[in-house]
Amino acid sequence: MKLLEIKGLTARYNAGDVLKGLDLTVEEGEIVALLGSNGAGKSTTLRSISGLVPHIGGSITFAGQSILGLKTEAIAKLGLAHVPEGRRLFPGLTVRDNILLGSSNRAGVSRGQLEREADDMFAFFPDLKRLEHAYCWSLSGGQMQMVAVARGLMAKPKLLLLDEPSLGLAPLIVQQVFRIIGEIRKRGTTVLLVEQNANMALSVADRGYVLEAGSLLVSGKPDELWNNDQVRAAYLGGLAASA
């Protein structure tokens, strides 16, 4: 069943068109990777889905409902969680508070229930438990990424948008982050993953899309992308060849 369907998506900033008629679908339960070089339009795609880009055209359907033109808060309430590039934690709040705030899209849930769910999240991310009461400005990049993902999961999302989760992290931490993305899939959460580290992204993804200058270059299963010479040369670099 299609959870997200994008048709002919165009997005424009002052500098010009960033997306030029993008088509993309995400099926329920999938992990879909969105790949491409810097400036290809990957993050703009996620921002457009979340209602953060003012000038967009085409159509975006989420869980059977058109979300084009809806306010960002309203889109979040439909069950879409966005973990943006750079983590964007609230630095002056504690780890626990940041995680609790992830549930802001859900109405009518008691504080006690939210606290229990936050405890579940600390069980899922055991490394965060000892940092529960630490302010987020004091965390390392890897710890911040874990908190950002945990905050996203507190939304109980139908679809989790992950933007560059490995950016700026040490190789060992990157492996840990992708192991967690695999765990998230096991929990039944659908993921649309934007990543420059194509090797890691395709290792967890069911399908991938490769963007070039705001347009779709090619899409397919990881094997098909690995074997596409054009993609390997231009976007996956030597990583795919060596995989």
Add this chain to the structure above:
Amino acid sequence: MSLLPQLLFTGIGIGSIYAMVALGFVLLIRSANVVNFAQGEFSMLGAYAMVILLTGFGLNYFVSLGLAVVAMAIFGVVFASITYWPLRDRGQIPVIISTIGATILLSNLILATYGPSPEVLPGLFDGAGFLVGNVFMDSQYLTIIAVTAVLVGLQYLIFEKTMVGKKLQATSQDKEMASLLGIPVIAMIFGTFAYSAALGGLAGILVAPILFVSVGIGPLIALKAFAANIIGGFGSIPGAICGGLIIGIVETLGASYISVPYKDAFAFLMLLAVLLVRPQGLFGERIAEKA
């Protein structure tokens, strides 16, 4: 020396008013990045609303107080719709100029309506106060201190213990991220304007029996509250409270021991001293540390 306890009591009383208005300043800085120069005018309008309801319509004190505070909260929403909302995406300076414009408009509207003569507003209690040792506990100052203490405690509970408070803090730290989480950012900002205006109005009502109700009450309170913010640390809630109390005490001691005509100057001398020695304020972070 025997005067000191009395002066400290008076200083804390008047400092509580500055702290209350400074809290309104801080909340708007934190939620909407707005430095609202009309914060003092909120106090002036609150006091005039109380005069109209209490002496004009002859309503009961508590009914008048409740209605005046609610009216100020509604005014805060209207104020935000006109001075902040249309300019919200144009940076801080246009909004600051807009609030300065509102200050001039509001004070001249009141001047044209009520004239320059001050109005008298009675306090909550009929009795003047009572003696504790050598200190005369003025009933109005006691009311001010008690109300401020309750409001500060309430504000702490809301901000630190409730989800609404955490959402307000999140909104102040990163509005876009807050909206991505489903936090109603617009409602949070307008709610803060409403609360800030109600707080300013309440401060005006409480201080009116001491200073009288006039057009001049707004700038007088606003300047001291602004200085309190800087002394305490711009945008810091504990800083606003401590800054307000420090200014109240310093100006009361200065007026008594040094010079009454220079009473207002002591607050600003204190401000200069803090800027020289600790420019980030008592509770503020250094900008270099934030980067």
